[in-house]
Amino acid sequence: MDARFVELITPFLKFLGEHEIGADSSLRDLGLDSMQAIELLFAIEDTFEVTLPDDDMNDATFATAGSLWQAIDAALTAQGVAA
Secondary structure, eight states: OOHHHHHHHGGGOTTOTTOOOOTTOBTTTTTOOHHHHHHHHHHHHHHHTOOOOGGGOSTTTTSBHHHHHHHHHHHHHHTTOOO
């Protein structure tokens, strides 16, 4: 996962505390709710200058930090941008 990504999602995870974000970190367990997920999506698109496909707007994509990063990385690759 990209360090910018970890830095970006940290403020959205109110239950993170002193834990580190890993690929298997459950975003919901760490405090990400549906309203924050929308805000996070906009932040991701602005930060990485990428648009996530509508097919990726689901619970599975936002389940863990790793699954969300994979969707971002795939979108970056599809748009020809290096992560």
